[in-house]
Amino acid sequence: MFTGIIEQIGSVQKYLALDDSQTGGNGASLTIENAGPILKDCHLGDSIAINGTCLTVTEFNNDSFKVGISDETLRRTTLGSSKVGDKVNLERAISGNVRFGGHLVQGHVDTIAEIINRHPDGNSISFTFRLRDSEFINYIVPKGFIAVDGTSLTVTGVNYQEATFSIMMVAYTQSKVVLPLKKIGDYVNIEVDLTGKLISRQVELQLGSQISNENSQLYQLISRIIDKKLSRSTRND
Structure with a gap:
């Protein structure tokens, strides 16, 4: 999870559409430089958001780090059009002792x-x-x-x-x-x-559950409305 409070502006050092190195995973990879301030406590496998996209660190040094990018992430985000020198927003995943200044951000770009x-x-x-x-x-x-x-x-x-x-x-x-x-x-x-x-999904589930349950208040209300409409239609005929 992230807060949406950007910690550092980094720069794209390298973008590879196909990286067959050990840390590239035979997919796309992105290397970000000028990231030193957020790498002091970095470990392999840590999550860092690049322009709001949660990605996993596969390689790093004092100034730069590398991440792999899945095909789904390329479809959802702008990262596939990254060019050397592009500036990017960086934020580390939050820890338990961080003040929450923004809002709950998953790093899952829609x-x-x-x-x-x-x-x-x-x-x-x-x-x-x-x-x-x-x-x-x-x-x-x-x-x-x-x-x-x-x-x-x-x-x-x-x-x-x-x-x-x-x-x-x-x-x-x-x-x-x-x-x-x-x-x-x-x-x-x-x-x-x-x-x-989350609210939208819960509403969908609740409505679906009530509509399929003949004993639910919603089902009975809809049934009464339909019966009333049909009764009026029959009288008019």
């Missing part, structure tokens, strides 16, 4: 989004994004949490028809994360708030 607008608002920057997979807009609510490239942010507006949402980034945060470096047309990783997904 989809990507395109930056379709950005403009200054005082000393802040307003960003608007369009989701690639529009179904995830149902989990985004105004004033709710969202993780953009792993950064915990507050949603300022949502357009459910257009599958777009907006955030406002204050001046302090601008110097700590990579988003201000991106322009209109660039893509970012999106993880919607876990709470919304």
Whole structure:
């Protein structure tokens, strides 16, 4: 788990679409440099989020570390388009004694989004994004949490028809994360708030359970409504 509070901005040192080395696992791999401050307590197998994507450290030294990337992660995230020199957000998985400053972030990216607008608002920057997979807009609510490239942010507006949402980034945060470096047309990783997904799933399960149970209050209510409609239809005939 992560908090969405970025600890370090690193740089892509190397991206390999096929890494057949012992630490590459015959898949894609990514090596990140300028990561020294978060590697002082690093161990092989530790989890580090790169632009909001939880990945496992397979190799590291004092300044850089390497991770493998699965095909599923490549499909879900922007990491497959990584280029040498790209700046990335870094955050270590939380430990038990860390203050929780952001929100609960799993590091499991749901989809990507395109930056379709950005403009200054005082000393802040307003960003608007369009989701690639529009179904995830149902989990985004105004004033709710969202993780953009792993950064915990507050949603300022949502357009459910257009599958777009907006955030406002204050001046302090601008110097700590990579988003201000991106322009209109660039893509970012999106993880919607876990709470919304859990509530939605529980509602689906409860409704499904009650509809299939003839003794449930919901089933009986629907049956009465149908009987009433049928009775009216018969009288009108």
